[in-house]
Amino acid sequence: MKTYSENSTKAPEPLFGKAYKGPYSHIDGNDQNTLTDTPSIEELLQRNADLWRGCDMAGQGVHGRSTGYPQLDEILPGRGWPQNGLLEIISPQWGMGELQLLIPLMRSVIEQGQWILWISPPHLLYAPALVQAGINTDQVLVVNLETACKDALWSMEKALQTKNCGLVLAWQTWLPGKVLRRLQLAAESGSTLGVLFKHRDSKYSPSRIRLQLKGSSSDINNFNEAEVTVVKARGNFRPLTTRLQLYQHHS
Amino acid sequence: MEDPESTAQLPLPSPFGAKAEVIELPLPEQPASESKKESDQNQVQRPDSLWYGIYFPQLAELTESQQQEHLNELATVLENVSSTVSFHPQALICEIRSSLKYFGDIDTIHDKVNEPLNEALKQLSLPDYFLYAACPTVTGSLLLARSGHNGLVYRKDNLRSALGQLPTEVLHLEKEQNRRLYNMGVRHLRDIWRLPTDGLRKRFGSEFMNLLNKALGEAPEPTHNYVPPPAFxxxxxxxxxxxxxxxxxxxxxxxxxxxxxxxxxxxxxxxxxxxxxxxxxxxxxxxxxxxxxxxxxxxxxxxxxxxxxxxxxxxxxxxxxxxxxxxxxxFMSQSESLLAEDKPTARQYSDSNLNQFMEQLKARLGGHFVNSINTIAEHCPEYATKQLAYDEMVRTNRTEHDPESVPLTPRPFLLLQEPQQLVLKNGKLYHRKPITIISGPERIESYWWSGSDVRRDYYVALERNGSRLWIYRERSDEKNWYLHGYFA
The missing domain is CATH 3.30.1490.100 (DNA polymerase, Y-family, little finger domain)
Structure with missing residues (x-):
């Protein structure tokens, strides 16, 4: 094995320097700054969303978009939703508060002038409810339920690649890993967040984050409450669970 | 026949505006010696162009925009005989000297134009007749056509005598100017030419003089030419x-x-x-x-x-x-802001990208599969939302949301298209699991004027497994329970 001594005239090639600079250089901000005042390793680790230390949740810095639910932010890597990628929300049946979770995100997407695409929601999307939640329906597009699955996936991929769509919501109960991988890549290339609503969890999904929703019991006092488990998230080393109040965002 | 070159062939004045007969004129056959003399002149001077003027008196009753529209359509007919067609009030004038050699004589040109023009006029539901004339100046042929004489003048030298016979009405002057000319004893154009130019300019303005000079070919005549629509x-x-x-x-x-x-x-x-x-x-x-x-x-x-x-x-x-x-x-090019920092966040995503994406969606899925939604001020829940098809979206202007059109009581995100009946067993409600009512009722009564009466009490409910439901009970005879939406 070849080793480099300190006296060696030829400095070792940096192993990671190049690999991590390319697509994520924007996270580092201005390149010149990083050259002049070299940041500490701590800072570098905190700023880069693709680097994490498995043992430390708190030290990962803030690079996510806030979910609007402090308890949920607490257990998500980067303290919020990721900037892009695929998100899976698993609820045994529809209506368990899965949309409620995303309302603060939808609002911020609309405020940024981006569009929200709903791909074949299981029922009629009800406009008055969106307006009540503070979501401008002018920037909402719906692809009908009757659309063929192939076409729905195609539209989802295209929408994820388009920068104008800030959020793509799709209801697909089962998708093969290959398709999910493709969607994940599309979302990364368009820096768009895609959300898949599913009934069942699939273990080897390449999605960035998988959330499991569990409804409260039929106790009237707990109507607002929902239990959210982060089954998997890039950056989390074990599933974390929290309880949160869903209906605090109603205006 | 006398020398056809020297005479401006004009029949006796016919009633103004009436359809006149076609004057058959042979093409000027020049003696060899004369043509040589002419060709000598031509070295200095180009041969007179010949303008074929067509006047449609029936257009006068229409509005200006309609006139323009009709003239545009009629101009396509003239494209067959000439490459230069220009627009004038209620008239079209085209250059035919250059095509005279090809068609042989002016009668052939007239025959080629006559039938299709009448046909076109019929299609525009206008009386199918027109007046025409040809002479070496644009304005001259317009005046000749207006007079209804259907005259033909080949050479510029003969213009003065031909135009001189026309009544002053063909100039289409204002009433006051007409009256003044009449009072001066001027009935025909030749009477005008007898008057001193300076005085005329003083009394009738330079525009009037310009018109006359144009008619005689003594002033340049810029025209507004017909450009055929592009085709690819x-x-x-x-x-x-x-x-x-x-x-x-x-x-x-x-x-x-x-x-x-x-x-x-x-x-x-x-x-x-x-x-x-x-x-x-x-x-x-x-x-x-x-x-x-x-x-x-x-x-x-x-x-x-x-x-x-x-x-x-x-x-x-x-x-x-x-x-x-x-x-x-x-083509409308998009201009971008000079100052990049103008608006840092809002609308940083250009609409053209989105439009491209929408076009792609439409191409693949078909217009009716892509919808936008909107609220309608309506009490009955199932009518309070509207899906606009893609094609309608482009047309309808987005309306400002009326905050009053949205109810204050909670509404579900997902609404069932057909309400689903719930089971009531031993005093407990079931969907798939038992249901507990959380809040309500909210009474909605509407559509009593139509056959299908809507009288319902709405409740927010929770299913045992955690689904948040919007259910209602009918207030009519059967008092059934229905599931109408998911709060999701």
Missing amino acids: STSYDLPYEVESLDRLLPVADEMLRQLCEFLRRRDLSTSHLVFSLKHEKRNSTDINMSLRQTSRRSEHLLMLLETHFSNLMIPAPVIAMKMEVRKFDA
Whole structure:
């Protein structure tokens, strides 16, 4: 094995320097700054969303978009939703508060002038409810339920690649890993967040984050409450669970 | 007949505006010696052009925009005999000297124009007659045509005598000026020419004098010429039958490049293209590409075509492809803000990207599958939302949301299209699991005026497994419970 001594005239090639600079250089901000005042390793680790230390949740810095639910932010890597990628929300049946979770995100997407695409929601999307939640329906597009699955996936991929769509919501109960991988890549290339609503969890999904929703019991006092488990998230080393109040965002 | 060169052949004045007979005039046959003399002159002076004026008195009753519209259509007929067609009030004038040699004589030209013009006038539901004349100046032929004499003057030298016989009405002057001319004892144009120029200019203005000079060919006559609308159509016969549509893309690419070059040169863009794929012994397959935003980028158009191809089934192999532009639009380039920091966050995503995306969606899914939604001020829940199809979206202006149109009580995100009946067993409600009512009731009564009365008490409820439901109980006889939405 070849080793480099300190006296060696030829400095070792940096192993990671190049690999991590390319697509994520924007996270580092201005390149010149990083050259002049070299940041500490701590800072570098905190700023880069693709680097994490498995043992430390708190030290990962803030690079996510806030979910609007402090308890949920607490257990998500980067303290919020990721900037892009695929998100899976698993609820045994529809209506368990899965949309409620995303309302603060939808609002911020609309405020940024981006569009929200709903791909074949299981029922009629009800406009008055969106307006009540503070979501401008002018920037909402719906692809009908009757659309063929192939076409729905195609539209989802295209929408994820388009920068104008800030959020793509799709209801697909089962998708093969290959398709999910493709969607994940599309979302990364368009820096768009895609959300898949599913009934069942699939273990080897390449999605960035998988959330499991569990409804409260039929106790009237707990109507607002929902239990959210982060089954998997890039950056989390074990599933974390929290309880949160869903209906605090109603205006 | 006397020397046809020297006479302005005019019949006796006919009642103004009435349809006059065609004067048969032989083409001037010049003696050899004279033609030589003429050709000597021609070295210095170009031969007089000949303008064929057509006057439509029936257009006078229409509005200006209608006149222009009709003249535009009539001008297409004249395109057959001349390359220069110009517009004048209720009249069209075209240059025919250059086409005289080709057609032989002026009668042939007249015959070529007469029938189609009458036909065109009939289609515009106007009386099918027109007055015409030809002479070496634009204004002169206009005046001659107006007089209804259907005259023909070949040489500029004869213009003065020919025009001199016309009544002053053909000048279409204002009432006051007409009256003044009448009081001065001026009845015909030749009477005007007898008067001193300076005095006339003083009394009638330089415009009046200019008109007369133009008629005699003593002043330049700029005209506003007819430009035929652009048209683009191209086709390609494939060397062999093609079954895979992907093979057509390089051909389509070349066609689109040509089109974009055509558009760029004319500063146009397009919003509607039609591709037709020809099959042997079958009807051709047409692909309609209508764009939301006009475009002249071949990459974009090709991408759209590719999307169209991706779910197109062809009944037979393709032997030829044709592309045609149905609609041209003016090209509008987008200007960007000079100061980049003008608006840091809002609208940083350009609309053109979105439009491209929407066009792609529409091409693949079809317009009625892509919807936008809107609220309607309506009490009855199922009528309070509206899905607008893609095509309607473009047309309807987005209305400002009326905050009062949205109810204050909670509404579910997902509404069932058909309410689902719930089971009531031993005093407990069941959907799939038992249901507990959380809040309510909210009474909604509407549509009592129509047959289907809506009288319901709405409740927010929670299913045992955690679904948040919107349910109602009918207040009519059966008092059934229904599930109407998910709060999700």
